[in-house]
Amino acid sequence: MKKIDIKLTVNGEQHEMAVAPGERLLDVLRERLGLTGTKEGCGEGECGACTINMNGQAVLSCLMLAVQADGATILTIEGLQKGADLHPLQEAFIGESAVQCGYCTPGMIMASDALIRNNPSPTQGMIRDALANNICRCTGYDRPVKAVLKAASQMKERKNG
Amino acid sequence: MDKLEVVGKPIKRIDGIDKVTGAAKYATDITLDNMLYAKLLRSPHAHAKVTHIDTAAAENLPGVKAVATILEVPKVLQYWYFLRTGKKEKQIYLRDNIVRFVGDPVLAVAAKDEETVSKALSLITVTYEKLPDLQDPVVALEEESIKIHSKGNVAMKAEKEFGDIQEGFNRADVIIENTYHTSKQKHASLEPIGSCVAHYQPDKRLTVFSSTQLPHWSRHYLAGALEMPLNKVRVIKPYTGGAFGGRCGLIHGLEVMCSWLSRKALRPVRLSFSREEDFIATESRHPMIIKMKTGATKEGIITANDVKIIADVGGYGTHYIGVIADCLSTGGALYKIPNYRFYGTAVYTNKSLCGALRGYGNPQMNFAQESQVDIIAEKLGVDPLKIRLKNYRPKGDMDPVLREKIQSNGLPECLEKGAAEADWDAKRCQLPGITVIKRGIGLSIMLHGTGAAGALPDPASATIMINADGSVNLLTAAADEGQGNRTVLAQVASEVLGIDIEKITVSDTDTAVTPLDCGTHGSRQAYSGGLAVKAAATEARNKMLFFAAKSLGVKQQKLGIKKGRIYELSDPENNILIHELMRQNQIGDMSLCEQVIGSFSGIASAMPGYYGAIFAEVEVNTETGEVRVTKLTSAFDVGRALNPDLVEGQITGGGAMGIGFALTEGLIVKDGHILNGNLTDYRLLRACDVPEIVPIIVESNEPTGPFGAKGIGEGAMVNVASAIANAICHASGVRLTDLCMTPENILQKLEEKTA
Numbered sequence: 042m043k044k045i046d047i048k049l050t051v052n053g054e055q056h057e058m059a060v061a062p063g064e065r066l067l068d069v070l071r072e073r074l075g076l077t078g079t080k081e082g083c084g085e086g087e088c089g090a091c092t093i094n095m096n097g098q099a100v101l102s103c104l105m106l107a108v109q110a111d112g113a114t115i116l117t118i119e120g121l122q123k124g125a126d127l128h129p130l131q132e133a134f135i136g137e138s139a140v141q142c143g144y145c146t147p148g149m150i151m152a153s154d155a156l157i158r159n160n161p162s163p164t165q166g167m168i169r170d171a172l173a174n175n176i177c178r179c180t181g182y183d184r185p186v187k188a189v190l191k192a193a194s195q196m197k198e199r200k201n202g
Numbered sequence: 203m204d205k206l207e208v209v210g211k212p213i214k215r216i217d218g219i220d221k222v223t224g225a226a227k228y229a230t231d232i233t234l235d236n237m238l239y240a241k242l243l244r245s246p247h248a249h250a251k252v253t254h255i256d257t258a259a260a261e262n263l264p265g266v267k268a269v270a271t272i273l274e275v276p277k278v279l280q281y282w283y284f285l286r287t288g289k290k291e292k293q294i295y296l297r298d299n300i301v302r303f304v305g306d307p308v309l310a311v312a313a314k315d316e317e318t319v320s321k322a323l324s325l326i327t328v329t330y331e332k333l334p335d336l337q338d339p340v341v342a343l344e345e346e347s348i349k350i351h352s353k354g355n356v357a358m359k360a361e362k363e364f365g366d367i368q369e370g371f372n373r374a375d376v377i378i379e380n381t382y383h384t385s386k387q388k389h390a391s392l393e394p395i396g397s398c399v400a401h402y403q404p405d406k407r408l409t410v411f412s413s414t415q416l417p418h419w420s421r422h423y424l425a426g427a428l429e430m431p432l433n434k435v436r437v438i439k440p441y442t443g444g445a446f447g448g449r450c451g452l453i454h455g456l457e458v459m460c461s462w463l464s465r466k467a468l469r470p471v472r473l474s475f476s477r478e479e480d481f482i483a484t485e486s487r488h489p490m491i492i493k494m495k496t497g498a499t500k501e502g503i504i505t506a507n508d509v510k511i512i513a514d515v516g517g518y519g520t521h522y523i524g525v526i527a528d529c530l531s532t533g534g535a536l537y538k539i540p541n542y543r544f545y546g547t548a549v550y551t552n553k554s555l556c557g558a559l560r561g562y563g564n565p566q567m568n569f570a571q572e573s574q575v576d577i578i579a580e581k582l583g584v585d586p587l588k589i590r591l592k593n594y595r596p597k598g599d600m601d602p603v604l605r606e607k608i609q610s611n612g613l614p615e616c617l618e619k620g621a622a623e624a625d626w627d628a629k630r631c632q633l634p635g636i637t638v639i640k641r642g643i644g645l646s647i648m649l650h651g652t653g654a655a656g657a658l659p660d661p662a663s664a665t666i667m668i669n670a671d672g673s674v675n676l677l678t679a680a681a682d683e684g685q686g687n688r689t690v691l692a693q694v695a696s697e698v699l700g701i702d703i704e705k706i707t708v709s710d711t712d713t714a715v716t717p718l719d720c721g722t723h724g725s726r727q728a729y730s731g732g733l734a735v736k737a738a739a740t741e742a743r744n745k746m747l748f749f750a751a752k753s754l755g756v757k758q759q760k761l762g763i764k765k766g767r768i769y770e771l772s773d774p775e776n777n778i779l780i781h782e783l784m785r786q787n788q789i790g791d792m793s794l795c796e797q798v799i800g801s802f803s804g805i806a807s808a809m810p811g812y813y814g815a816i817f818a819e820v821e822v823n824t825e826t827g828e829v830r831v832t833k834l835t836s837a838f839d840v841g842r843a844l845n846p847d848l849v850e851g852q853i854t855g856g857g858a859m860g861i862g863f864a865l866t867e868g869l870i871v872k873d874g875h876i877l878n879g880n881l882t883d884y885r886l887l888r889a890c891d892v893p894e895i896v897p898i899i900v901e902s903n904e905p906t907g908p909f910g911a912k913g914i915g916e917g918a919m920v921n922v923a924s925a926i927a928n929a930i931c932h933a934s935g936v937r938l939t940d941l942c943m944t945p946e947n948i949l950q951k952l953e954e955k956t957a
Contacts, residue, residue, distance in 0.1 A: 071231075072233075076224070077224070077227065077230075077231035078223070078225070078226075080228070080230075080392075082392045082393065082394065082443075082477065082881075083394075083477040083880070084476060085880060085882075087880065087881035087882050088392060088477075090392055118222075119223070121223075122223055127222065127223070130222075131219075131222040131223065134222050135214055135215070135219065135222055136214070138214070138847045138850075138851055140221045140222060141684035141685065141686070141851055141855065142391070142442060142444040142684025143220070143222075143226050143441060143684060144228065144391075144393045144443025144444060145392045146221050147222075150222065168889075169889040169890045170889075170890055172888075172889040173888045173890045175889070176881065177392065177889075178389075178392050178444050178446070178855075178859070178886065179444055179684050179851070180851060180854065180858075181854035181855045181856075181857055181859075181892055182858070182887075182888075182892050183854050183894075183895060185889070
């Protein structure tokens with residue numbers, strides 16, 4: 042089948058590649074670029090483990106074709122940390138014990154990152170709604186919700202301070 | 203040892219950074235050079251004989267490197283009790299041409315890429331001779347003309363009686379009898395069950411990356427199935443995306459098949475199941491039909507319990523012996539019921555196989571028994587909390603099943619603290635309300651065993667190596683699926699050694715470098731793993747003190763260790779830093795050159811019970827049948843919380859899973875086909891569904907445990923469903939006896955009540 046040329050900016054790096062028309066963005070990230078932090082939990086858009094950030098919005102990379110992402114700017118969990126310091130969300134997920142098996146964690150952090158970008162002061166209810174797309178089987182969600190609340194308030198403080 | 207420095211503290215998990223940065227590698231993330239991709243062809247029939255397989259066209263397709271079928275690759279009916287002798291072990295490998303459920307693997311193809319694999323699979327023809335199938339365990343139990351396995355359809359029958367059941371019922375003033383049905387719950391770990399990479403090398407070594415809970419037993423099964431020596435098989439468990447019992451050994455059709463393909467192709471092979479394959483063809487919870495007759499005196503003393511269980515095993519048996527035994531050991535020991543009779547029957551059906559799932563048989567048994575106790579309390583007009591306090595089996599009593607003395611039991615404190623948090627006394631007296639929404643509160647209690655010492659081969663081992671800079675390598679195969687036991691074991695090592703936890707590295711879970719460990723099951727790792735690490739660390743500590751005594755000119759007994767420094771207890775100024783001593787020992791003193799190594803291998807001295815009380819608050823909509831859990835208070839006696847943060851994580855996570863078991867989770871099987879094998883139709887709780895769950899830790903100090911600890915992981919979900927059923931009854935007056943408690947079930951009961 043004829044391949045299609047696309048351009049992607051992933052975690053600040055530019056990539057050009059020829060992809061099959063049916064190739065998923067998730068597979069491009071995981072198999073071609075080796076960015077395995079983005080997980081596949083169902084492949085059907087039900088669990089949220091593959092959530093990434095595309096052009097500032099949370100996107101399920103298992104439901105997106107690579108060709109649909111042509112020209113996009115993409116951020117994955119691997120690109121969240123700047124330099125030696127963890128991102129406030131990453132710090133808060135550790136600090137609030139919001140991580141157990143960790144398989145949902147990258148998707149949950151990326152969904153939370155998109156939430157905070159669009160709404161710097163989310164309430165607990167807003168966070169629960171925003172994370173409703175992300176299944177976690179281990180924690181019961183309380184700790185992840187608290188982690189997002191904490192990270193949001195810290196990011197606001199840092200911005201203001 | 204004086205005041206604890208590290209144990210009991212909410213130390214942050216040692217794998218946190220790996221997991222929040224995406225650096226953590228799970229089995230599906232592993233790619234080896236020259237790796238092939240494999241996929242299974244699965245049976246479309248619930249029961250059939252494979253009469254012919256034509257793979258010629260597929261094998262001729264360019265890029266196809268290996269094909270393997272069930273005619274050559276054995277299935278493993280795993281339960282490690284059978285590993286005790288070579289003769290017993292032979293019973294667990296089954297090589298035949300029968301498929302026993304829809305989705306049962308028939309063959310697998312390995313090829314250069316996934317596209318070629320799919321094409322090859324489409325070129326294969328399998329000829330089946332369809333056999334009549336059995337879906338209902340009650341029918342399968344009686345049916346003799348259709349045999350799912352050569353020995354018949356009854357996998358096992360267990361019978362046990364203590365006391366005199368007839369005498370117990372003679373003494374009773376009230377006797378009730380009910381039949382309960384429980385659902386086919388799925389683990390639904392976020393990483394689908396079934397992902398591995400196998401690499402068989404030309405020098406006849408096999409390395410398998412697999413998300414198994416039991417790496418050493420998995421190695422043993424693989425060596426047996428592939429007829430290889432144990433030392434040539436290496437199982438590496440990478441990070442695992444949740445397990446909950448679903449990875450309690452090998453996965454049906456996964457590691458053995460993948461290794462077989464790799465051996466044929468002499469190349470690494472990756473085989474990963476999709477979410478749908480996880481749902482339709484990996485283990486689930488045993489659905490049970492539980493008939494229970496219970497008697498009590500008018501004072502509320504339970505005098506007799508008569509239990510008959512039929513467990514639906516599915517097409518292949520794995521854990522059914524343990525699951526049935528668990529029903530007896532938890533149900534029979536929780537209360538001091540003097541007269542107890544238990545019949546447990548496990549029956550094969552042509553459904554997907556069942557196995558271990560958080561709680562084993564206990565959530566099913568507990569749902570029935572804790573419902574019975576509440577019904578009796580209601581009939582007698584006794585407070586459900588008080589009837590439990592009257593009947594629970596306290597510390598000092600003999601466990602009638604394990605024949606061990608109960609050495610710790612914090613149930614009264616769990617009930618007391620839980621009742622205070624939930625405001626039980628006030629809420630239990632409140633009326634359910636006059637609108638269609640009825641409010642209620644219910645409670646239940648549970649007992650679950652820690653580990654399986656004495657019941658199963660249950661070894662735990664650890665090795666501690668102190669380095670020349672005072673840092674430590676801890677070698678352990680205590681598989682961590684996310685609960686955090688590697689962190690807890692590092693805490694135990696740090697506490698005993700007097701060395702900062704940051705200086706302790708816990709090894710990969712790799713059978714090539716770790717000594718024998720049963721693995722992670724039965725809430726055992728903080729307890730059994732903790733005991734092993736404590737013993738290994740104690741040996742290393744004593745060796746360090748021995749060398750320090752010589753260096754400081756003081757008797758060993760007069761030395762202490764704190765923060766990496768060994769000092770004379772009566773004169774702390776006389777001291778030496780561990781890293782200085784270790785460098786001198788290992789490198790500096792060329793006549794010595796000895797590394798301090800401590801190790802332990804063996805078994806825990808007991809299988810202590812841990813206890814819990816759960817209070818559930820619900821709203822029942824009597825028009826729609828919907829139930830909303832508004833709050834869960836879960837108080838658990840864990841002996842001692844080695845890391846309270848991690849214990850709370852287990853309690854809240856178990857609470858959410860328990861609500862799912864109670865209300866929404868169950869596979870729906872029709873004519874052998876699973877109808878809801880996806881995450882939309884199999885309804886898991888999401889962030890917006892979970893109520894406030896308040897974890898309460900009670901510490902009863904188990905004398906056989908490391909620093910007093912016992913288990914928590916499985917128990918956290920065991921009695922959620924029973925507490926919710928009891929709350930629904932309090933709110934709406936209807937008693938649900940079937941799981942899940944769906945709106946349809948509730949409406950039907952409400953209609954029966956008004957009719």
